[in-house]
Amino acid sequence: MNLKDKKILITGATGGIGYSLVKKFSELGSVILATGTNQDKLNKLKSEFKGITIKPFKLDGHSKIEEFVDTCYKDLSGLDILINNAGITLDNLSIRLADENWKKVIDINLTSTFLMCKYSIKKMLKNKYGKIINITSIVGHTGNLGQANYAASKAGIIGFSKSLAMEYAKKKININCISPGFIKTEMTDKINDNFKEALIARIPSGHLGTGQDIANCAAFLSSDMSDYITGETIHVNGGMYMS
Secondary structure, eight states, X not given: OOOTTOEEEESSXXXXXXHHHHHHHHHTTOEEEEEESOHHHHHHHHHHSTTOEEEEOOTTOGGGHHHHHHXXXXXXXXXXXXXXXXXXXOOOOGGGOOHHHHHHHIIIIIIHHHHHHHHXXXXXXXXXXXXXXXXXXXXXXXXXXXXXXXXXXXXXXHHXXXXXHHHHGGGTEEEEEEEEOSBOSHHHHTSOHHHHHHHHHTOTTSSOBOHHHHHXXXXXXXXXXXXXXXXXXXXXXXXXXXX
């Protein structure tokens, strides 16, 4: 798996999965631009992984995404791989879900991801090569209590990714999704033990996944070993959901 010097843009780089993505591609010698909304965490990434570029950016500014991609392209001197990992949750039961919280989750998780793909594809078309990986979620397939907005946004990513994959396959631009199950992060560490035990009982492998599990899959999809794979969703969930 040779990803040395590949130019990669990672959004949502300051979360648990984001950190694992930066670590994996740094180990593989890629040229990384990491973006997120938490400047302190971005600074920590830059200090830990030498040579990466960091750039804070809020994905709710849709009118600025094209300019942002242009800047990243210049900073990286190209763009080979895009990993869309950024996303938010604003959970509530559907009848209590505020309209603005439906819109905000859709805007950031779905619309922003589409626009990142759209403007990155324009760059990749110049070289007739590129890999795009969109991080979705198991709940985009199964649904989840109190997450109608989040589930809709993640299911939407899967749908448009298939369409983009069809449109640009002949240009050697591959678009795929990774659908994580329940991954061990700071957030899951705060879940009470009884609920966590009940959750793990539903996972055939008997444990939560890790950010490294997602990063390993992303590395494969970014490499030449996946050149004949496009429009697919790879489930990384320990067998909790099998499509």
